Amino acid sequence: MEVLIKQIKNESSAAVIDIILPIQQIEFNVPITLNDQPDLLDIENVYYHNGGAFWGASVNEELAGTIALLKFDNDLAAIRKMFVKKDFRGKELGLAQRLLETLVQYCKDNEIKHLYLGTVSVLQAAMRFYERNGFEQIEKSALPKSFPLMSADNVFYHLAIK
Incomplete structure (x- = not known):
C-alpha cells in the first residue's frame, strides 16, 4: 500500500468532511455538526493564514487520515482535526x-x-496515543489564554517541542 502525507487545501474539504x-457523530456519538466546524469549509484561511497547516494521509490515493496545526500565538499552536478512518488505524500503516x-x-x-490540544474523554485510544x-x-x-477552545473538548494536553 502506498502512503502519501501531504499538505491539503480547500479543494480537499469534501473528502476531509x-x-x-x-x-x-457515528463512531463516537460526539454531538458536533458541520455548522460547529466552519473551519472544514475554509481550510486555507483558518489554518494556513497564521502560519499553520493541514495534512492529509492518503493510502492508494484515498484520503484516510487528517491532522491540522492551528497557530494561535508566536510560538504556540494547537493540534486539530486528528482523525484516521477505522479501516486504516493501527500500527501496520502507522498513519496517526x-x-x-x-x-x-x-x-x-x-x-x-x-503544542496544545483538546479532546473528549470518550476518545480513550486517542488519549493513550498522545501520552x-x-x-x-x-x-x-x-x-494559554489565547488557546482556541472547542465546546466539546473536556481533556487537554501540552507538548513542549525540543
Whole structure:
C-alpha cells in the first residue's frame, strides 16, 4: 500500500468532511455538526493564514487520515482535526504516528515551541496515543489564554517541542 502525507487545501474539504463527521457523530456519538466546524469549509484561511497547516494521509490515493496545526500565538499552536478512518488505524500503516511526526517536524522547522490540544474523554485510544508521544495532560485552566477552545473538548494536553 502506498502512503502519501501531504499538505491539503480547500479543494480537499469534501473528502476531509467525509472522514471527520462520521467518526465524530457515528463512531463516537460526539454531538458536533458541520455548522460547529466552519473551519472544514475554509481550510486555507483558518489554518494556513497564521502560519499553520493541514495534512492529509492518503493510502492508494484515498484520503484516510487528517491532522491540522492551528497557530494561535508566536510560538504556540494547537493540534486539530486528528482523525484516521477505522479501516486504516493501527500500527501496520502507522498513519496517526506519521501524521503527528509530520506536524511536529513542521513545528521544529517553524519555531513553534509549544503544542496544545483538546479532546473528549470518550476518545480513550486517542488519549493513550498522545501520552505515548510525550504529551502531558493539563488542566483547562493551564491552557494559554489565547488557546482556541472547542465546546466539546473536556481533556487537554501540552507538548513542549525540543
